[in-house]
Amino acid sequence: MTYKTMTAAYPTDGAADDAAAGLERLLASRHSCRAFTPETVDRAVLQRVLAMAQRTATWCNAQPWTSYVLSGDTLERTREALTAHVTSGAEKAPDLVDPETYTAERLARRRQAGFALYGALGIGREDREARGRQHLENFRFFGAPHVVLVTLAAELREYGAVDIGAYIATLLLAAESCGLASIPQAAPALYAPALRETLVIPADKRIVATVALGYEDTAAAANAFRVPRAELGESVRFLD
Numbered sequence: 001m002t003y004k005t006m007t008a009a010y011p012t013d014g015a016a017d018d019a020a021a022g023l024e025r026l027l028a029s030r031h032s033c034r035a036f037t038p039e040t041v042d043r044a045v046l047q048r049v050l051a052m053a054q055r056t057a058t059w060c061n062a063q064p065w066t067s068y069v070l071s072g073d074t075l076e077r078t079r080e081a082l083t084a085h086v087t088s089g090a091e092k093a094p095d096l097v098d099p100e101t102y103t104a105e106r107l108a109r110r111r112q113a114g115f116a117l118y119g120a121l122g123i124g125r126e127d128r129e130a131r132g133r134q135h136l137e138n139f140r141f142f143g144a145p146h147v148v149l150v151t152l153a154a155e156l157r158e159y160g161a162v163d164i165g166a167y168i169a170t171l172l173l174a175a176e177s178c179g180l181a182s183i184p185q186a187a188p189a190l191y192a193p194a195l196r197e198t199l200v201i202p203a204d205k206r207i208v209a210t211v212a213l214g215y216e217d218t219a220a221a222a223n224a225f226r227v228p229r230a231e232l233g234e235s236v237r238f239l240d
Helices: 016-029 043-053 072-087 104-121 128-143 154-177 187-199
Strands: 065-071 146-153 181-185 205-214
Touching: 016 154, 043 065, 043 154, 065 072, 065 154, 072 128, 072 146, 072 187, 104 128, 128 181, 128 187, 128 205, 146 154, 146 187, 154 181, 154 205, 181 187, 187 205
Parallel strands: none
Antiparallel strands: 065 146, 146 205, 181 205
16 A cells, blocks of 8 residues: 655646645644643634634534633643543443444554554554553643543534534644644543543533644654655545
């Protein structure tokens, strides 16, 4: 299987060229940050990022998300409660059904990302203890000073989850445009009851994912790798 980072310029003209080039730069520079500095982000910047994400296109303009921005003491309490819950051996209990399995190229891409991370950290494949410690960083939100917990109005089911995916994608690009690092996370949402209890999330809000936000620790080994993207031919079919 071959991969190729999508950095090639596509033909554009006129005023659209600058806009397309700007989006390409954001897409090329954005990556999942797995180590943040403790520096907090100004509230006005967070509000700007979230206001941009609010422009996401949605099915019937439902805008089905409610986002909870965790910072300060609330975030620290959530880190501690979630980590304790996971290390206690609690069973996963996501609000959305998690993937049953990964196969074919999807499995290959998942493995490639994992090998790249553990390789950057110098963790061998057989070092289960070190791999376990790194896995727990998911529930500490990689030290980020802010976390956006994204929920879905339960009545909207799978199509609402599609809208949430679009919202998170816009949120990531908005953060990048404002100089912030980010990482979308499914792992915390796999333990939805612990999050719901800690944060008093209503039962009619399905916990979908979290997005950690802040400033990247550029010296951290966990941020020293990038994963490529597949060539268009692997994922796109033109039917003329």
